[in-house]
Structure formats: structure tokens, C-alpha cells
Amino acid sequence: xxxxxxxxxxxxxxxxxxxxxxxxxxxxxxxxxxxxxxxxxxxxxxxxxxxxxxxxxxxxxxxxxxxxxxxxxxxxxxxxxxxxxxxxxxxxxxxxxxxxxxxxxxxxxxxxxxxxxxxxxxxxxxxxxxxxxxxxxxxxxxxxxxxxxxxxxxxxxxxxxxxxxxxxxxxxxxxxxxxxxxxxxxxxxxxxxxxxxxxxxxxxxxxxxxxxxxxxxxxxxxxxxxxxxxxxxxxxxxxxxxxxxxxxxxxxxxxxxxxxxxx
Amino acid sequence: xxxxxxxxxxxxxxxxxxxxxxxxxxxxxxxxxxxxxxxxxxxxxxxxxxxxxxxxxxxxxxxxxxxxxxxxxxxxxxxxxxxxxxxxxxxxxxxxxxxxxxxxxxxxxxxxxxxxxxxxxxxxxxxxxxxxxxxxxxxxxxxxxxxxxxxxxxxxxxxxxxxxxxxxxxxxxxxxxxxxxxxxxxxxxxxxxxxxxxxxxxxxxxxxxxxxxxxxxxxxxxxxxxxxxxxxxxxxxxxxxxxxxxxxxxxxxxxxxxxxxxx
Numbered sequence: 001x002x003x004x005x006x007x008x009x010x011x012x013x014x015x016x017x018x019x020x021x022x023x024x025x026x027x028x029x030x031x032x033x034x035x036x037x038x039x040x041x042x043x044x045x046x047x048x049x050x051x052x053x054x055x056x057x058x059x060x061x062x063x064x065x066x067x068x069x070x071x072x073x074x075x076x077x078x079x080x081x082x083x084x085x086x087x088x089x090x091x092x093x094x095x096x097x098x099x100x101x102x103x104x105x106x107x108x109x110x111x112x113x114x115x116x117x118x119x120x121x122x123x124x125x126x127x128x129x130x131x132x133x134x135x136x137x138x139x140x141x142x143x144x145x146x147x148x149x150x151x152x153x154x155x156x157x158x159x160x161x162x163x164x165x166x167x168x169x170x171x172x173x174x175x176x177x178x179x180x181x182x183x184x185x186x187x188x189x190x191x192x193x194x195x196x197x198x199x200x201x202x203x204x205x206x207x208x209x210x211x212x213x214x215x216x217x218x219x220x221x222x223x224x225x226x227x228x229x230x231x232x233x234x235x236x237x238x239x240x241x242x243x244x245x246x247x248x249x250x251x252x253x254x255x256x257x258x259x260x261x262x263x
Numbered sequence: 264x265x266x267x268x269x270x271x272x273x274x275x276x277x278x279x280x281x282x283x284x285x286x287x288x289x290x291x292x293x294x295x296x297x298x299x300x301x302x303x304x305x306x307x308x309x310x311x312x313x314x315x316x317x318x319x320x321x322x323x324x325x326x327x328x329x330x331x332x333x334x335x336x337x338x339x340x341x342x343x344x345x346x347x348x349x350x351x352x353x354x355x356x357x358x359x360x361x362x363x364x365x366x367x368x369x370x371x372x373x374x375x376x377x378x379x380x381x382x383x384x385x386x387x388x389x390x391x392x393x394x395x396x397x398x399x400x401x402x403x404x405x406x407x408x409x410x411x412x413x414x415x416x417x418x419x420x421x422x423x424x425x426x427x428x429x430x431x432x433x434x435x436x437x438x439x440x441x442x443x444x445x446x447x448x449x450x451x452x453x454x455x456x457x458x459x460x461x462x463x464x465x466x467x468x469x470x471x472x473x474x475x476x477x478x479x480x481x482x483x484x485x486x487x488x489x490x491x492x493x494x495x496x497x498x499x500x501x502x503x504x505x506x507x508x509x510x511x512x513x514x515x516x517x518x519x520x521x522x523x524x525x526x
Contacts, residue, residue, distance in 0.1 A: 168509070168510060168516055169516050172509075172510075172512045172515070172516050173512055175510040175511065175512070176510075176511055176512055179485065202510075206516075206518075207518045208502075208506070208520075208521065211502055211503070211506050212506060212510070215481055215503055215506040215507050215510060216510055218478055218481045218482060218485075219481055219482065219484075219485040219507060219510060219511075221482075222442065222481075222482040222485050222486065223485065239471075239474055240474070240478055243471070243474050243475060243478040244478050244482060246431070246435075247431060247435075247438040247439075247465075247475070247478060247479055247482060248438065248439055248482075249435045249436055249438070249439055252435070253431055253432050253435050253469075255469075255470045257471075258471065
């Protein structure tokens, strides 16, 4: 599973403060620690620490700051083209664009951007009207997204479908629906697009957040999930993910599989 | 999920000693604690603390001792008919017989015993030649077991199929095979037989036993597992199982779902 480290995001207080103070050491420390804990991508999100006009410059500064200390590929986290373009102009390795809604108008903008920059693209099963709610409408949307990707010449293994996780205390049927999406997507095309989730959403507003996050992740991996934007600094969460992959024979068992899996 | 508490087993030192000393308080304490932690059945196994000849009497004593303090149904854990009969003669509530190999000769003895005593029956996908190793041979055996059950008039929802878990460091393909068995069994008949595992086997001889046990359990529940013989006193393990069921919408979410799920 591809773990995308979620922590370099201006929604977190320490990062917000670092952005305001231009204190790149905070970002660099998070980049190094997340990489050491097994992050395969680092999410980069300016958050709302700065005005929309400042966001492209801040994104570029964040990318440069992180790349000074590590080579981990970046997931540029914005739904605004100018912010993404600023980040894409600065990345040294193929990035992930995170994310785009699935309305045709957005796909026609974001997919060519991904093609142009050799990037992967996260597409949400969400339109301007809101997130899709059941299995069938999500699968139907995924079919249309794949069609658009092929039309613009983006290989499907560079598409990451995010079926949009709901907090479990908002709609308890949703985690089960997501399992079905992870399974059904594998037969949509060959190769199929990847799947990704913003994991922490499942436990928003609940007690027992770490337990709910790691249980959801293990179940999702067993159902075929490929990637998650997650707190890779949560040791129990990463251990659970690595153990699930080991049990599914995707990581070789050894007494040190938890260490080996983070490399 | 039906949690079967594994601790009242003469293979554990404290229980072995209790059997030798006829110290029923030890068994009673384990019975009460496991019930409080959510066990729906209590496994009762004489272990090898006593000679084969003494086992029926010891089984009966264990059953009586436990029933003095709690009403939790019992899983009589032996492959010997006289030991099982001794236990079955003493139980106050319908028991689980744990377990029988799947050779025809055994099925023809154990199924009528279950019918006679209104018990459920655990059948291993294992013959006198050893455990079945792949998915297809297990599914084929399960079909034959179901046929035998119907022939002898045992309802299929009183059959618990144990597909025999291997230690993951012995054969890393086995956990994945088991997931397929849990899924495929659901379409064998309507209603299908239940599934059960002796969970702790998956981590035999490994480091990280609790992590491997609870990750295997969560994945198995997501794949459709109905019951597990397990260490219900392992709080993290029970929490993981209850959280998986909650995420699958089999337990209602509330802030106290971990407490509610143990009742």
C-alpha cells in the first residue's frame, strides 16, 4: 500500500504557524520523520494560513523546503489549478495531484495537467453537487473518469480514485459501501485505476479515532485499497497496515517485517 | 461475531494446575472474566493434565464448575466421543462440539451426537491425512460436510466450518486462502454453514503475536468470518473485532460501542 503522509498541511496548527513564520525547519522535520516511518508520498497543503492569492507562492516554497531535505515524491493537495501549477513547476519527481472532482469540466482541466507534468491524479467521486453516496453511482462515475483519462491519454494506473469516506457516525453504511467499491473497481478495466482514501475522515467526531482509523485501514487493504492519505507517524496505524500486507503475502514475513516495510 | 473464549484449556499452565488440584475457583474466575469481556461461548478443554481415562470425568467437573458461576454456553473442546459425551451430559445450555475432522467416518459419528444433544458442531477441513491446503479442496470438503449434515438432519446453521489456520511464518499464502474460503462459503447453500477459526494459530512462533492476531481477525471479519476461538481477555483484540463489526454496520455506533459490544 502506498502511504501518503498527511502532516504537511496548513490545517495543522504547527504547519500553519511554520507557513506564517516562513520557518521551513518545521516542514523539513515532518518530511524526514514521515519518510522514515514509511511514507511513499508527502502531502503538501497550504491550508488557509494565507490568502488565495498567496497560495501558489506558498505552495512553491513548501515544495522547495521539503525537497531540500528529502527525495520523497509529493502529493500536491489543492483543488486550484494555479496552486497546483506552482507546485508542479517546482517538483523534482513525478507528483500526485490531489485532487479533482469528477464533473466533466474539471476532468477536462485536471487530466491534461497531469499528462503535461507526468503526474498521477486523484479524482474524487464527488461533483459540484456533493459526494456520491452509494456503490452504483460511484462505480458509474469511475467508468466515466476512466473514459476521460483514456480520451486525454492518461494511463489508468496514474489515476487514483478517492471514493470519499464519510465519518462513520454520520452514515454507518458507508464503510461497507467503500469495501464494495475497492473490490468492484478491480474488474472495471485492465489495469484498473488505483484507489485511495483520506483515511482520517472515517473517525471525524468520534471517540476512539486511532482504533477506528486502523480497523478501517486493515479492512480496506483486505478489500484491495491501494493507497491512503494517513497519519504515518501513528505507529500502531502503520504497523496494522504493514501487518495486513504481510498477511496478504504482499510483504515477505520476517521477524523484522515492520521495519522492512517502512523502507 | 461469536467470540469463543479460549482460556479454560489445560494447555495453559494455570488451568493445568487447577485441574490437578481440583481448584475450581481458577476456572470460575476465567469464566466470569471472559464472559464480562464479551465471550459468547467458553471453550472447555481438559488438555493433557490428566490421563485419557480420566478426561471424561474431568470434563464433567470443569463443566459443572463453570456452570456454578455463569450461564455462558460452552464449547466442549475434544476430538474424543467419550469426553464429549461426558460434557454434553452435564451442560445446561446447547453446547458447541469442538471439533471433528471431515473424514466421512468421523462425520457419521459426530453429526448424530450433535443432533442428539441439540449442539452445534465445529468441523475442521482436515482429514486423518492432515489439513487441506488450498481453497478448492477446502470448498469441496465443505460441500461434502454440508451433504452429511443434511443427511443426518443437522441444520447447516449449526455447523461451524474451521478451515484450519496455519502459522503465517509456515505458509504465507494461507491467510489469503482463508479470506477466499470465508467469502465463497456464503454461496454454498442458503443458509450457509458458519465459519470459525482458532485465531491464535496464525501467529504461532512469530514475534508480534497480538498485532498479527488482531489484524488477521479484522481482515477475516471483513471477509465474512462468523466466529473465532480467541483470547477475549486481550482488550486490543476484542476492541478490534468490535470496531470491525461496527464499521460493517453489524453493531450500532455509539460513543460506548466497545462497552455495548461486550454485553
